[in-house]
Amino acid sequence: MTDSKDRILLAHGSGGTMMHSLIKEVIAPTLNMSQLGDAALVGLPSLKGLRLAFTTDSYVVSPLFFPGGNIGDLAVNGTVNDLSMVGAEPVCLSVGIIIEEGLPLETLREVLSSMQRAAQRAKVKIITGDTKVVDRGKCDQLFINTAGVGFVYEDTDLGPHRIKPGDKVLVSGMIGCHGIAVMAERNGLTFDPPVISDSAPLNEITGLILKEKGAVKMMRDPTRGGVATTLKEIALESRLNMEIEETALPVPGGVKGACELLGLDPLYVANEGILIAILSPDRAESILSLIKGLRIGKYAAIIGEVVQPTEGRDSMVIMKTPMGGRRIIDMLAGEQLTRIC
């Protein structure tokens, strides 16, 4: 008899601790994969100093259309963002679509048009694709995989090895919008003010701030698992604490209201158009101004800083409340919202 713990659960896909264990204990060792970041980097002698960045994401969001986007632009933006987070300039994308028999051709057209518009906005080309059709009831309307290739220039050095105590933690925009927008659409809820997905390409920001040589130490986009899970990953990888000021977090009114109503924490809600960056302290303010100068970055904020952990203790994420309290923030444990990307 197979125990339920020997089966895949929905929570294995939610971006939290269960997904991390599945990937670290089963998927990566079995496939002999060593890089687990947003995109993998490959140096090849024939590339003469350039590194190839390569990433993939499948999209199974339900419903296909939600306020602020649909599965198509989400798939393009997500892959552009994974490349951007490792400091790559995104160059080209592939698109693999799995269609359920009976899907209206008009739906397919609309999604593909959004993909094309998103690719134009991000200045990448969709150059290769694949189409599969499965019988009715064997997938949910439409699944899309996008893989992406980009290049990282020789003088770009990003990663947890560069992070030091005193570094600043920046978030490039409002948090929690994507997850709440999808969940609201799926359940027929409306919030006032309405919540719109933040789905957007981040290479406009990364292209700009990476020109400031050395100022950016690491970047990651807080998708599944939200800002909390991403900060915890950075803390674990750098072996340093992240101290965040709760009052500094840009949470829109609609997300706050929705989260209170539904018992969710905006820190764990998925985002699809913001990044977290760790910045050299002396240059954090100038990077913040650069980002705030872009339309996509007008709500950017420094939300905290990197601190040496207490000796003998694991690195952690600490939220400082306005009343002077401190609470420890962990990764998403089970599932909060499913199929939000």
Next chain:
Amino acid sequence: MTDSKDRILLAHGSGGTMMHSLIKEVIAPTLNMSQLGDAALVGLPSLKGLRLAFTTDSYVVSPLFFPGGNIGDLAVNGTVNDLSMVGAEPVCLSVGIIIEEGLPLETLREVLSSMQRAAQRAKVKIITGDTKVVDRGKCDQLFINTAGVGFVYEDTDLGPHRIKPGDKVLVSGMIGCHGIAVMAERNGLTFDPPVISDSAPLNEITGLILKEKGAVKMMRDPTRGGVATTLKEIALESRLNMEIEETALPVPGGVKGACELLGLDPLYVANEGILIAILSPDRAESILSLIKGLRIGKYAAIIGEVVQPTEGRDSMVIMKTPMGGRRIIDMLAGEQLTRIC
């Protein structure tokens, strides 16, 4: 009211004329894609003469395990082969998996192990991945997308523009095995002799024969739609006729028997480990010997040649029967076998 012709049908995924129209009339123009071959090629100034090859394929084969392979090695081999067909040396793969809630972890492990073994055999690395989980009933156990990156060296020139009358048509192995193996497993049929999928990486062959500079003019692997559809594609793209000797086609006994029983034509059955190559006539025999020297190529054969079409007529594929008859071979029209990859 939406007409049934405005909806996606299973036949849109079968590799034949309906899939070709969907891709040519809807998908490619909407995504603004210009290259429709096995893999797309990108030349970039920073690559100094190398061209990047990029491809993607989603796998939805049912059942997941079949004689000769499973969805995992199929996904690796398929993408390695798409890169190989454009003359690229495959370098790295991405893996995107969509899992249905409830899949036994053991099944996932087994599939991933096969992927890793297939990658080792093909000398490529799986370097990046993504995992999604969907609710029960929203996909069929497991779908896998693989995208792949490779590089084409400066002096490799392949394509329909190089094909001339007199060129020879080669097939690198027995035809029809993969489709029949999957179909038999799905329907609980057994044939005598048994039919085993030919799923295998083709870069061992292509790496060898591309060293013979200029001898190989074009290659393509006859997957969905089979040998007939691939030959028709080459005829259309080169605007030349392909004349095939029926007796020269290597069809295994088990495939012949199964096809007679089921009313299928082996020419339209999918293959996953053979290629069709168009060869310069003076060097065809030496290329054939090279391929036959490999274990994977021992049943390779020259099956026909390229001929100038009758003036004013479209290019076509002509099958010459042993009795001196000639029949015109067209693309697969509707669906013959579904979900075979």
